[in-house]
Amino acid sequence: MIIVLGSAGYVGSKFVNYFHTLGQEVFGVGRSEVDYTNIPSLRNWLKSKNPRFVVNAAGYTGKPNVDACELAKAECLSGNAVLPGIIREVCEDLKIPWGHISSGCIYSGRRTDGVGWKEEDEPNFSFRSPPCSFYSGSKALGEEVLEGAENCYIWRLRIPFNEDKNPRNYLQKLLNYDSLLEAENSVSHLEEFVQKCVECLEKEVEPGIYNMTNPGSVFTRQVTQWFREEGVTDKQFQFFEDEEQFMTKAAKTPRSNCVLDTTKAKKAGIGMRPVEEAMRESMQKMVKGAAV
Amino acid sequence: MIIVLGSAGYVGSKFVNYFHTLGQEVFGVGRSEVDYTNIPSLRNWLKSKNPRFVVNAAGYTGKPNVDACELAKAECLSGNAVLPGIIREVCEDLKIPWGHISSGCIYSGRRTDGVGWKEEDEPNFSFRSPPCSFYSGSKALGEEVLEGAENCYIWRLRIPFNEDKNPRNYLQKLLNYDSLLEAENSVSHLEEFVQKCVECLEKEVEPGIYNMTNPGSVFTRQVTQWFREEGVTDKQFQFFEDEEQFMTKAAKTPRSNCVLDTTKAKKAGIGMRPVEEAMRESMQKMVKGAAV
Numbered sequence: 001m002i003i004v005l006g007s008a009g010y011v012g013s014k015f016v017n018y019f020h021t022l023g024q025e026v027f028g029v030g031r032s033e034v035d036y037t038n039i040p041s042l043r044n045w046l047k048s049k050n051p052r053f054v055v056n057a058a059g060y061t062g063k064p065n066v067d068a069c070e071l072a073k074a075e076c077l078s079g080n081a082v083l084p085g086i087i088r089e090v091c092e093d094l095k096i097p098w099g100h101i102s103s104g105c106i107y108s109g110r111r112t113d114g115v116g117w118k119e120e121d122e123p124n125f126s127f128r129s130p131p132c133s134f135y136s137g138s139k140a141l142g143e144e145v146l147e148g149a150e151n152c153y154i155w156r157l158r159i160p161f162n163e164d165k166n167p168r169n170y171l172q173k174l175l176n177y178d179s180l181l182e183a184e185n186s187v188s189h190l191e192e193f194v195q196k197c198v199e200c201l202e203k204e205v206e207p208g209i210y211n212m213t214n215p216g217s218v219f220t221r222q223v224t225q226w227f228r229e230e231g232v233t234d235k236q237f238q239f240f241e242d243e244e245q246f247m248t249k250a251a252k253t254p255r256s257n258c259v260l261d262t263t264k265a266k267k268a269g270i271g272m273r274p275v276e277e278a279m280r281e282s283m284q285k286m287v288k289g290a291a292v
Numbered sequence: 293m294i295i296v297l298g299s300a301g302y303v304g305s306k307f308v309n310y311f312h313t314l315g316q317e318v319f320g321v322g323r324s325e326v327d328y329t330n331i332p333s334l335r336n337w338l339k340s341k342n343p344r345f346v347v348n349a350a351g352y353t354g355k356p357n358v359d360a361c362e363l364a365k366a367e368c369l370s371g372n373a374v375l376p377g378i379i380r381e382v383c384e385d386l387k388i389p390w391g392h393i394s395s396g397c398i399y400s401g402r403r404t405d406g407v408g409w410k411e412e413d414e415p416n417f418s419f420r421s422p423p424c425s426f427y428s429g430s431k432a433l434g435e436e437v438l439e440g441a442e443n444c445y446i447w448r449l450r451i452p453f454n455e456d457k458n459p460r461n462y463l464q465k466l467l468n469y470d471s472l473l474e475a476e477n478s479v480s481h482l483e484e485f486v487q488k489c490v491e492c493l494e495k496e497v498e499p500g501i502y503n504m505t506n507p508g509s510v511f512t513r514q515v516t517q518w519f520r521e522e523g524v525t526d527k528q529f530q531f532f533e534d535e536e537q538f539m540t541k542a543a544k545t546p547r548s549n550c551v552l553d554t555t556k557a558k559k560a561g562i563g564m565r566p567v568e569e570a571m572r573e574s575m576q577k578m579v580k581g582a583a584v
Contacts, residue, residue: 035330037329037330038327038329038330073373073377073433073436073437074373074374074376074377074378074380074381074437075377077369077373077374077377077433077437078370078374078377081365081366081369082366082369082370082374084366085365085366085367085369085370086366088366089366126419127418127419127420127429127433128419128420128422129422130420130421137419141365141369141419144365145365145366145369
């Protein structure tokens with residue numbers, strides 16, 4: 001059996017669905033059902049279930065966006081930095097392999113040599129390398145807490161997108177915002193992210209950190225151009241003049257915009273599709289869905 | 293009634309004792325008795341007790357020293373950064389004034405203008421201002437979590453000392469170590485720290501951050517000289533050549549050595565004795581205690 005912690009969330013629910021699709025027994029829980037923030041209760045519960053794998057999709061993201069984390073710092077640290085340590089302790093004790101959903105938002109920009117950030121690069125958008133948002137800081141601490149963890153995958157998701165009418169879908173966000181910020185980012189097709197994470201189990205991929213984004217990157221203006229080309233919208237998108245105007249008018253805390261290198265995932269046999277292919281397909285599904 | 297969280301610890305037990313001495317009703321608990329890391333259980337318990345004040349002396353310090361925190365990062369964040377946020381939420385909700393034991397170890401050295409660090413200065417030995425130990429980083433995050441907290445005292449303790457034969461007593465540490473690091477520090481006489489914190493309640497001192505150290509600072513070599521002058525020991529103390537040798541031979545993570553400014557506490561009427569007076573008195577008591 002597989003256990004998914006945080007199974008009601010945007011990411012956790014996709015893991016539950018995908019394991020169902022594969023015909024695998026999966027048990028998803030939220031914190032109200034099992035107090036996984038408490039070591040003894042998590043240990044007792046996992047012992048009784050004896051899962052062959054645990055997915056930690058629980059975390060604190062802030063609603064409607066990361067600005068909310070600045071006002072809920074304790075919850076943010078608890079969910080993103082302490083919880084991974086609790087799960088690590090229990091899973092190592094019970095010898096259960098597990099995977100943690102981390103984030104690429106612990107980086108900003110590209111490496112000075114122009115390539116994307118690799119798994120072993122120190123975060124440059126974290127408490128230890130300011131500036132950062134409290135959210136990014138807490139996610140980087142979460143990875144620090146997992147340093148040296150046994151039988152643990154750290155899967156870095158980055159700005160999930162698909163065809164869903166979900167406010168956390170990057171494409172929906174772009175369609176809903178009044179003004180956009182031009183920036184370059186690596187992004188993850190959510191269902192493909194989940195599929196490739198799960199392949200780690202079947203393919204017995206070596207545990208460790210993996211940048212799980214679609215290879216390449218997108219610029220915001222490029223995405224709005226694809227929206228028009230794919231017939232999603234003919235809206236004329238407004239853009240902020242620059243990041244300063246964005247910070248003054250729309251954001252309380254700085255945002256990570258970054259490019260990740262995906263070579264490690266590719267070599268491990270869990271590489272994802274090129275970003276343009278994945279994103280245009282999502283747009284085509286949006287158009288079909290709207291036409292039905 | 294007064295409640296002390298973390299009452300079995302080196303600092304918490306002194307608060308309990310002192311309230312007893314004052315003839316005040318005090319109820320001390322540890323985490324095994326009341327799960328104060330859980331918001332609903334802390335809220336229900338505090339509601340049933342209806343205390344007029346809460347002291348948070350719970351925290352994660354690492355044993356035998358802060359190096360241990362590097363191997364227990366989740367516990368360290370949980371105890372020092374998340375817990376203050378939980379207590380804040382519950383105490384604000386129930387309108388209970390409270391005090392949190394913070395630390396001066398979020399600073400290093402002196403301000404560039406040569407004076408000690410003041411309460412409003414940004415920490416310079418924290419995750420946001422590296423390098424730092426994981427312990428100091430977590431304590432600085434704890435203060436960040438308490439930013440803007442209502443009816444909350446943040447009392448910064450720094451290297452507690454007294455005449456106790458306790459391994460956490462700074463004077464005992466100096467006597468026990470094989471080699472010492474020459475450094476300048478502000479330090480707190482523990483019982484006086486507790487007494488002055490408690491005076492905040494009676495004197496209705498304005499809530500906020502207070503550097504609760506004995507005015508002035510001590511150099512390690514000076515303290516060893518006082519040891520000889522007061523007849524505590526005639527031991528010839530060995531010193532590390534420099535901080536680099538100390539880091540290579542004795543420490544895993546950098547230590548804070550810093551001087552705090554105590555003007556704010558003095559103005560508020562809760563100032564402590566000059567450091568030399570307090571420290572020599574502790575040494576005299578050590579000698580008397582040993583002679584008994």
